[in-house]
Amino acid sequence: MFSKCITTMAGSNSIIRRLFEDGMKMARERGAENVFDFSIGNPSVPAPAKVETAIKQILQDRESVFVHGYMKNAGYDEVREKVADYMNRHFDAGMTQDNIMMIAGAAAGMNIIFHCLLDPEDEVICFAPFFSEYRNYALNYGARVTAVPPIPHFRLNVEGFKAAVTEKTKAVVINSPNNPTGVIYTEEELRAFDAALREAEAKVGHPIVVISDEPYRELAYDGARVPYLPALVHNAVICYSWSKSLSLPGERIGYIAVPSAMTEFEDFMNALNMAGRALGYVNAPSLFQLVVAECLEELCDVEAYDANRHLLYEALTANGFECVKPEGAFYLFVKSPVPDENEFVEAGRELGILMVPMGTWGAPGYVRLAYCTDPAMIRRSLPAFEKLAARYHKR
Amino acid sequence: MFSKCITTMAGSNSIIRRLFEDGMKMARERGAENVFDFSIGNPSVPAPAKVETAIKQILQDRESVFVHGYMKNAGYDEVREKVADYMNRHFDAGMTQDNIMMIAGAAAGMNIIFHCLLDPEDEVICFAPFFSEYRNYALNYGARVTAVPPIPHFRLNVEGFKAAVTEKTKAVVINSPNNPTGVIYTEEELRAFDAALREAEAKVGHPIVVISDEPYRELAYDGARVPYLPALVHNAVICYSWSKSLSLPGERIGYIAVPSAMTEFEDFMNALNMAGRALGYVNAPSLFQLVVAECLEELCDVEAYDANRHLLYEALTANGFECVKPEGAFYLFVKSPVPDENEFVEAGRELGILMVPMGTWGAPGYVRLAYCTDPAMIRRSLPAFEKLAARYHKR
Numbered sequence: 001m002f003s004k005c006i007t008t009m010a011g012s013n014s015i016i017r018r019l020f021e022d023g024m025k026m027a028r029e030r031g032a033e034n035v036f037d038f039s040i041g042n043p044s045v046p047a048p049a050k051v052e053t054a055i056k057q058i059l060q061d062r063e064s065v066f067v068h069g070y071m072k073n074a075g076y077d078e079v080r081e082k083v084a085d086y087m088n089r090h091f092d093a094g095m096t097q098d099n100i101m102m103i104a105g106a107a108a109g110m111n112i113i114f115h116c117l118l119d120p121e122d123e124v125i126c127f128a129p130f131f132s133e134y135r136n137y138a139l140n141y142g143a144r145v146t147a148v149p150p151i152p153h154f155r156l157n158v159e160g161f162k163a164a165v166t167e168k169t170k171a172v173v174i175n176s177p178n179n180p181t182g183v184i185y186t187e188e189e190l191r192a193f194d195a196a197l198r199e200a201e202a203k204v205g206h207p208i209v210v211i212s213d214e215p216y217r218e219l220a221y222d223g224a225r226v227p228y229l230p231a232l233v234h235n236a237v238i239c240y241s242w243s244k245s246l247s248l249p250g251e252r253i254g255y256i257a258v259p260s261a262m263t264e265f266e267d268f269m270n271a272l273n274m275a276g277r278a279l280g281y282v283n284a285p286s287l288f289q290l291v292v293a294e295c296l297e298e299l300c301d302v303e304a305y306d307a308n309r310h311l312l313y314e315a316l317t318a319n320g321f322e323c324v325k326p327e328g329a330f331y332l333f334v335k336s337p338v339p340d341e342n343e344f345v346e347a348g349r350e351l352g353i354l355m356v357p358m359g360t361w362g363a364p365g366y367v368r369l370a371y372c373t374d375p376a377m378i379r380r381s382l383p384a385f386e387k388l389a390a391r392y393h394k395r
Numbered sequence: 396m397f398s399k400c401i402t403t404m405a406g407s408n409s410i411i412r413r414l415f416e417d418g419m420k421m422a423r424e425r426g427a428e429n430v431f432d433f434s435i436g437n438p439s440v441p442a443p444a445k446v447e448t449a450i451k452q453i454l455q456d457r458e459s460v461f462v463h464g465y466m467k468n469a470g471y472d473e474v475r476e477k478v479a480d481y482m483n484r485h486f487d488a489g490m491t492q493d494n495i496m497m498i499a500g501a502a503a504g505m506n507i508i509f510h511c512l513l514d515p516e517d518e519v520i521c522f523a524p525f526f527s528e529y530r531n532y533a534l535n536y537g538a539r540v541t542a543v544p545p546i547p548h549f550r551l552n553v554e555g556f557k558a559a560v561t562e563k564t565k566a567v568v569i570n571s572p573n574n575p576t577g578v579i580y581t582e583e584e585l586r587a588f589d590a591a592l593r594e595a596e597a598k599v600g601h602p603i604v605v606i607s608d609e610p611y612r613e614l615a616y617d618g619a620r621v622p623y624l625p626a627l628v629h630n631a632v633i634c635y636s637w638s639k640s641l642s643l644p645g646e647r648i649g650y651i652a653v654p655s656a657m658t659e660f661e662d663f664m665n666a667l668n669m670a671g672r673a674l675g676y677v678n679a680p681s682l683f684q685l686v687v688a689e690c691l692e693e694l695c696d697v698e699a700y701d702a703n704r705h706l707l708y709e710a711l712t713a714n715g716f717e718c719v720k721p722e723g724a725f726y727l728f729v730k731s732p733v734p735d736e737n738e739f740v741e742a743g744r745e746l747g748i749l750m751v752p753m754g755t756w757g758a759p760g761y762v763r764l765a766y767c768t769d770p771a772m773i774r775r776s777l778p779a780f781e782k783l784a785a786r787y788h789k790r
Contacts, residue, residue, distance in 0.1 A: 001658060003517075008671055010669050051463075055450065063441070068646055104499060107677050109682070115401060119398045140510070140673055187706055242486075251681055280532065283645060285646050
């Protein structure tokens with residue numbers, strides 16, 4: 001009865017989502033205090049107070065039919081103008097509202113961009129490890145992901161990119177700060193990538209669009225700077241979400257920003273609008289468009305995540321686990337003490353620890369821990385991690 | 396640079412959306428009082444007061460990370476339970492939360508269902524005239540719409556359906572109250588359709604899913620009853636949106652309800668969740684899930700639409716235009732006085748009247764007027780309609 005595409009996807013259903021729902025079930029069975037759920041990137045800090053203030057102000061000041069009504073597919077003009085101003089203020093982006101399309105979160109944005117670019121059999125290059133849902137986003141349009149293998153310290157594998165390009169390559173995804181490794185790519189890495197990209201385009205004879213998936217842009221620690229990608233990489237489109245920076249993942253709100261220098265810029269914007277409408281998005285949720293426009297300079301409590309980062313990183317390394325020290329985002333990337341990370345995940349699960357195995361993300365032998373959690377839960381989990389370490393003789 | 400699919404779609408871009416944006420431009424140029432925009436179904440009455448009350452109450456009572464956070468892809472359990480209770484109360488639907496998936500509006504729902512069912516080259520049957528975007532929703536998955544031609548009074552063309560079925564037919568869309576005709580299908584029509592559907596399924600040897608696209612369910616006039624489709628038609632899925640009933644089209648909030656008797660029910664629900672996540676929807680906007688759950692028995696000011704309906708219908712028929720008297724929804728379906736409705740639309744446009752030509756909706760020779768507008772605009776438009784009628788010697 002079902003389409004081949006959905007049947008294929010259902011065969012490799014999201015492990016995170018299963019763990020997320022599993023975790024809720026375990027909490028009911030064992031008691032919430034005995035479950036240490038590091039599975040999903042669901043922000044644990046509240047939205048900034050300004051979000052609530054803005055909602056109330058908007059409901060008070062504006063007409064219901066404006067706040068909750070249709071607008072252009074790309075979003076309210078005034079909202080897009082404010083987002084463009086923000087981009088100009090922070091990144092000298094040279095944008096106007098015409099460069100901005102409001103979207104229902106980064107996953108929506110990726111789909112909209114993929115739909116614009118990908119024909120069946122086309123290829124999207126992703127650097128492993130990568131958010132496994134990218135595969136499905138490509139599969140929706142009959143296309144597929146080509147994974148560039150990881151290199152030491154999970155830096156940007158430019159040589160691997162060169163080797164992965166084919167005539168079918170239409171897009172590349174860059175995700176920095178990275179989910180799941182926490183790595184932030186440097187200007188040097190991105191410049192080297194841009195050079196490789198230009199070479200690749202010359203070789204294959206068509207543009208390759210770079211999609212910068214950056215929901216973690218503001219989540220950077222120890223004063224790390226996240227380079228503004230379009231200043232370093234040509235034909236780069238930004239796909240942004242306020243899910244993490246304003247703790248609004250359920251609201252589905254973000255934007256696509258396309259620099260004016262993009263190849264066929266105007267057609268690109270029209271194609272995005274067309275794809276968004278055709279996929280049924282119509283427009284990004286209206287009230288929250290107006291809300292984020294009032295909260296552009298707001299940020300959730302990143303220091304809370306930073307404290308969690310230290311707590312978890314130090315506890316796990318002290319217990320002998322090999323971890324990447326995250327520069328950004330809110331994930332700890334941990335090497336499984338045994339080659340099959342699923343065995344390690346299962347051993348953790350028996351102790352109430354939920355971790356995501358990274359095999360389907362292109363990094364077998366690793367697990368991901370999301371530390372966007374209550375610090376009390378992290379502290380409660382430490383004896384379980386000690387037991388887990390003891391099991392693998394890691395102390 | 397762009398995919399074949401998007402290039403095809405862009406070639407037949409939505410006339411309504413062009414008119415909508417055109418109307419805003421004309422209003423700036425000629426003055427808003429000289430533009431009579433009947434193009435888009437953008438509700439003109441405010442959301443019920445309860446919507447604002449509910450928003451404030453939820454923000455006050457619930458935690459930020461709950462209100463704005465991730466939940467199951469299908470939506471909050473408590474919201475789905477309340478929607479199921481509503482279905483049981485009003486339609487004796489026999490549903491629980493397991494039958495409900497919250498979605499980001501009916502366009503999202505249609506895409507999610509299409510993605511679950513349609514392989515490339517598959518066919519979806521739609522009864523002309525139909526919302527032209529259905530074509531793109533099918534095209535996203537490489538499938539196509541087969542249009543059943545209209546019959547007198549735009550009743551349900553069951554014989555036409557029989558003739559349209561092929562082995563490629565995977566789904567049928569029913570839209571009642573109908574956009575654009577305002578027709579509500581009767582129980583007798585739907586029973587006859589169900590018999591034809593069973594025959595068709597036996598002939599082609601696979602299930603054909605019926606998608607009931609019903610954003611206008613509560614917009615019915617003169618005491619008309621809208622039959623509950625799954626009670627009359629088997630394998631019917633409801634695709635609902637609060638866009639019209641609560642005047643929330645910008646918020647993108649609705650649900651899919653699948654009766655437990657659906658073929659492969661459990662797999663169907665899993666497929667819907669998979670498709671929603673893969674398409675980037677992740678979940679329906681979280682705050683508005685909680686809001687609609689508090690507003691299930693609320694309804695926008697349908698009497699205002701009814702008054703508009705009388706005003707416009709009577710004025711146009713008095714001017715000699717042939718119109719379908721709408722039983723529901725908020726559109727007036729008008730026969731063009733000349734065979735080419737585009738010529739008529741252009742003549743209206745010169746007088747400031749924006750109407751949608753119905754050629755791409757499967758009904759050439761007709762236009763659609765959305766009367767979800769300020770009644771003052773309708774009254775102001777009447778002299779323009781008189782002039783338009785005079786032009787065609789219709790008085």
